[in-house]
Amino acid sequence: MSPEMINLIVQATGESLFMVxxxxxxxxxxxLPIGVFLATSRKDELFAAPAVNAVLGMVVNATxxxxxxxxxxxxxxxxxxxxxxxxxxxxxxxxxxIASTPFIARLVEAAIREVDAGLIETASSFGASPLxxxxxxxxxxxxxxxxxxxxxxxxxxxxxxxxxxxxxxxGLGDLGIRYGYQRFMPEMMLAVVVVxxxxxxxxxxAGDYLARRVNRRLRHR
Amino acid sequence: MNAHQALAVGEPxxxxxxxxxxxxxxxxxxxxxxxxxxxxxxxxxxxHALQGLDLAIARGSITGVIGRSGAGxxxxxxxxNGLEKPTTGRVVVDGRDISALAGRNLRLAQRSIGMxxxxxxxxxxxxxxxxxxxxxxxxxxxxxxIRARVAELLALxxxxxxxxxxxxxxxxxxxxxxxxxRALATRPNVLLSDEATSALDxxxxxxxxxLLASINRELGVTIVLIxxxxxxxxxxxxxxxxxxxxxxxxxxHVADIFTNPQHPITQSFIAEVxxxxxxVSLASRLRAQPVAGGQAVIRVQVRxxxxxxxxxxxxxxxxxxxxxxxxxxxxxxxGQHVGSLTIGIPGxxxxxxxVLTWLAxxxxxxxxxxxxx
Numbered sequence: 001m002s003p004e005m006i007n008l009i010v011q012a013t014g015e016s017l018f019m020v021x022x023x024x025x026x027x028x029x030x031x032l033p034i035g036v037f038l039a040t041s042r043k044d045e046l047f048a049a050p051a052v053n054a055v056l057g058m059v060v061n062a063t064x065x066x067x068x069x070x071x072x073x074x075x076x077x078x079x080x081x082x083x084x085x086x087x088x089x090x091x092x093x094x095x096x097x098i099a100s101t102p103f104i105a106r107l108v109e110a111a112i113r114e115v116d117a118g119l120i121e122t123a124s125s126f127g128a129s130p131l132x133x134x135x136x137x138x139x140x141x142x143x144x145x146x147x148x149x150x151x152x153x154x155x156x157x158x159x160x161x162x163x164x165x166x167x168x169x170x171g172l173g174d175l176g177i178r179y180g181y182q183r184f185m186p187e188m189m190l191a192v193v194v195v196x197x198x199x200x201x202x203x204x205x206a207g208d209y210l211a212r213r214v215n216r217r218l219r220h221r
Numbered sequence: 222m223n224a225h226q227a228l229a230v231g232e233p234x235x236x237x238x239x240x241x242x243x244x245x246x247x248x249x250x251x252x253x254x255x256x257x258x259x260x261x262x263x264x265x266x267x268x269h270a271l272q273g274l275d276l277a278i279a280r281g282s283i284t285g286v287i288g289r290s291g292a293g294x295x296x297x298x299x300x301x302n303g304l305e306k307p308t309t310g311r312v313v314v315d316g317r318d319i320s321a322l323a324g325r326n327l328r329l330a331q332r333s334i335g336m337x338x339x340x341x342x343x344x345x346x347x348x349x350x351x352x353x354x355x356x357x358x359x360x361x362x363x364x365x366x367i368r369a370r371v372a373e374l375l376a377l378x379x380x381x382x383x384x385x386x387x388x389x390x391x392x393x394x395x396x397x398x399x400x401x402x403r404a405l406a407t408r409p410n411v412l413l414s415d416e417a418t419s420a421l422d423x424x425x426x427x428x429x430x431x432l433l434a435s436i437n438r439e440l441g442v443t444i445v446l447i448x449x450x451x452x453x454x455x456x457x458x459x460x461x462x463x464x465x466x467x468x469x470x471x472x473x474h475v476a477d478i479f480t481n482p483q484h485p486i487t488q489s490f491i492a493e494v495x496x497x498x499x500x501v502s503l504a505s506r507l508r509a510q511p512v513a514g515g516q517a518v519i520r521v522q523v524r525x526x527x528x529x530x531x532x533x534x535x536x537x538x539x540x541x542x543x544x545x546x547x548x549x550x551x552x553x554x555x556g557q558h559v560g561s562l563t564i565g566i567p568g569x570x571x572x573x574x575x576v577l578t579w580l581a582x583x584x585x586x587x588x589x590x591x592x593x594x
Contacts, residue, residue, distance in 0.1 A: 122342040125302050126356040126407065127331035136355065140346040216387040217345045 001187060008175060009191055015089045016171040016199075019164065020157045022093050027100030027153060032146075034060070034101065035108025036134055046120065046130045060102040068099050068160050072167055092169030096160055104153045111145030112138050144215035151207025155200050162196070172196055248277035249411060249443040250301055254310035257296045257467075270296040272467045274310070278445060278460070280410075283437050285458030285475070286447040287490060293467040294447040298413050301445065302334040303327050315410050332360055335404030335442075339416035341396040343388040343403075349395075350375065350384040353402045360407055374402035378432060394425035401432065405442070412436070414446035418453055430457045451490040455479065455554050463487045476555030480524040491559075499563060499590070500548050507591040515594040516545060516565035517573035522586040523551055523560045532562060532585075540579050542572050547593075565593065 034056065040046040041053040066074070072095040079094040080086045115138050123133045139146070162173020172192050180189025255274040261267040270293045278284045288294045299305040300312045303319045312320045314334065322330055343352050350371050357367045375381045378398040388396055397417060404412055414433065418426040434457055437444050448454060454461055454475060461478045463471040463486060470484040482488045499507070507518060521532065536544045544564045551560030566573045573589065580587045 116342070118338065118340060118342045119344060121304060122336070122338065123355070123359070125304055125331060125334075125336040125413075126359060126404075127328035128356075128359045129325075129328060132359050136358065137344060141344055143346060214346070216347075217389055 001191065005179075005188060005191070008179070008188075009172075009195060012170065012172045012175040012192070013195055013199075015169075016158065016161050016173075019089050019092050019096055019161045019169065019171055020154060023096035023100055023157055023161075024150070024154050026093070026097040027104045027157075028150060030097070030101040031104030031153075032108055034105040036112055036138065038105060038109040039112035040130075040134070040138070046133060060105055063098065063102040064106070068095070069163050071095055071099055072164060076167070087168035089170045092161070092164035092167070092171070096157060096164065099160055100153055100157055103156060104149065107149030107152060108142075108146060111142040111149050114145055115141045144211045144217070147207055147211040147214060151204060151211070154203050154207075158196060158199055158203070247280045248313075249280040249282075249315055250276075250278040250445065251313040252276040252297075252300070252310065253313065255300065255307045255312065256309045257293070257300065257305065258308045269467055271300075271307075274467075274469060276462060276469060276472070278443065281437070281441050281443055282460055283434070283444045283446070283458050284460040284462060285454035286445065286462045286464060287449065287451060287454050288447075288464040289486075290449060292464045294449075294464060295415065297464070298336075298415055298445060298447050301411065301413055302331055302336055332356070332407045333409045334411045334413065335407070335409040336413040336415065337397065337400045337404050337417045339419045341388070341393075341400045341420075343396055343399055345388050348385050348387055349380065349391065349399045352388070352399050353406055356403060356406045370406060371402075374406060377405070377436075378402045392425075393421050394428060397421065397425075397429050398432070401429075401436070405436065405440070409442065411443045411445065414444065414448075416448055417446065419448070419450070426453070427456070433457060451494045455494055455552070459555070463490070474555060476557040479554040479559045480557050494552070503547055503563070503593070506593045508593065509591055511570060512592045512594045515592050516567050517570075517576075517592055518547065518590045519564055519566060519573070519576060519580075520588055520590055521562045521564065521580060523558055523562060524586075525557055530558075533564065536564075536576060536579065540575055542566060542568060542576060544576070563590070 037047060038053060038056060038060070041049045041056075043050050063071075072092075075095055075098065076086045079091050082094050083091040085091050119137050119141060120133055123137045128136065161169070161171050162176070165171060165174025165177055168174075172195060176189050176192035179185045180192060252274050255271055256269070257271040259268040259270060274297070286294050286297060296305060300307055300320065301314060303312075303322060307320050310320075311318050314330070317330060319327070319330055343349075344355065347355065353371045353374050354367050357370060362370070371384075372381070375384050378401050380395055380398045380402075383391060383395055383399075386395075388399070391399065400417070401412075412433075417433075418429050421429060430453065433444060433446075436442055444457075446453065446457065458475050461472060461475050462469055463478070463484060465484075465486045471478065471482070471487045478487060479491060482491050503518075508515075511517070523532070533544055533546055536542060544566055546562065547565050548563040549560070551558050551562075553559070564576075566576050577587060577589070
C-alpha cells in the first residue's frame, strides 16, 4: 500500500472521528435532557406533562424512522443555515447530530426508566426537588446504562458517518466508496473496513470497561 | 396480684379509653376526618383506601399501625409525609397542616419527617456514608458539616466501619441501618417505618427494632411503624392502631390490645404471635368423648401480670385436683402476661366441672378442648 493511500486513510479516519465525536457530544447535550424528560413526564411522574410527552415522543419517532440518507438530503437548507455550507465534514455534523439526538434520547429514556421507582419516592420523602432527584438520583443510578447507551450511539454514528460521503462529507465511508468502489481498489475498501472494525471494537471495549467501572450494583467484596 | 385484679388493669380499652392515642393531649401527628380515594383509571376501579379516619399520635410515642395488606397502611403513612394528599380532611404534623403544603414549603416540612423502607431504597451508586449524606446535600448543608454529621450518624447506628462500602457489599441489616441513619440525618421529629423489618430475618429484625427503640428513647423521635406482623408491634410499639378496609377497628395501649383484643381482626393478629395451636402429639391424641381413666383437656387463657404463674398450684390446693400441665405458652407484652395454659384434669366429668367452675369464678377464660387417654 502506497504512502499516499496511507495518508488518505489517516486523513479520512481523522475526519470520521471529528464528525462522530462532535455529533455524539451534541447529540448527548440535546438527547440527555430530552431522554430524561421522556422518562419522567408521563401521568403521575416527576415532571408530569402527558401531552408534551406524547408530542415529543412522536417527533422523536418521526426523526428516527426517516432513513438517514434521506434526512441528510432533506435538511440541506437547514445545514447550510447552521454550518454556512452543506458540504464537508463540519456540515455533516448537522445531520449526524439531528439523527443521533432522538436515538440517544430513547436510549437515555430506557436507562432512566430502569431506576427503581422506590428511589424517587425515597428522595421525595426527604424533600428533594424534581431537579435534585434527576441530578442526584436518576442520572447517577442510571450511569452504567447511560454509558452503554452512549457507546451504542457512537457505534451507530460511525455507521451513519460513512453515508455522509454521499453529500461530500468526507470520512472513511466516502474514501471506501470513491476509491474502493468507484476506482475499483479492493485493497482500499479492505483497509477502510478494517479501520472501521478496529474503531468500533475500541469504542465498544472502552464503553464496556467504563460501564463496569461505574456500576456498583453487582460488585462484591 | 390475683387474676381478677390483673383483668381489671386491662379493662379500659377500645376507642373511648382515656389512654387511647386518639386523646393524646400533645399530638405529633393528627389525622382529622381523613379519607383517601384513588379514582378509577382506565380499567382499574376506584379504591377507598381510607375512610373517615381520626387519629392522634402522641409526641415521643412509638405507634404501631397494623393491618392486612390492602388495609390502607401505606396510604396512611404516606399522608404523614405529604407523599400523598388526602381526598378529604387534613393531616397535621407538629402543628403544621402538611396536607395543605405544596412545592418548596412541602419539601421544607418533609425534612423534619424521616422515613425508612422495606427494601431499604439505598442508592447503589453511593457508599453508605454518601447515602446518609444525600438528604443533607438536598437540604443544602455545607460540606464540612455534612461530613461531621454523617460520622455521627454512622456511629449512632453502629456501622462506622462500613462508611465506604457500597450497598451491594452490605447485609440486609446493615442496609437498614444505613436507611435509618439517612432518615435521621436532618434531625427529624418523626420517623416513619414502612414495613422496615419485613425483608429481614428474625434475629436482624430484633436488632433493628432494638435500635429504633433506643433512638426513640435517646432522641425523643416519634416513631410510626406500619407492619403486618404483630411480633414487631409487640416488641417495639407502645400504642397500637389496628386498621382494616380503610378504617380504624381498634386502638389502645399494646398491653390492653394484647390482653383483651375486641375486634376479630385484632384477635387473629394476636393469635399469630401468642400461638393457640396445640403440640402435634397432643392434638393427634385428642378425642371428643371422655376416655376411661383419661383426662379432660382444658385450655385457660392467661391475660395480665403474673396471672398464670400459680394457676396449677392453686388448682391443686383449692380444688384438690392434681392437674397435669400439657402445654403452655406465655409471652410478656408491655409488662403484661399473655398466653394460654393447656391442662389435663384426671378423675372424670365431675372433676372437670369443678375445675371449670373454679376458673370461671376466678375470671379465667377457658374452654374444654376434648379428652386424652
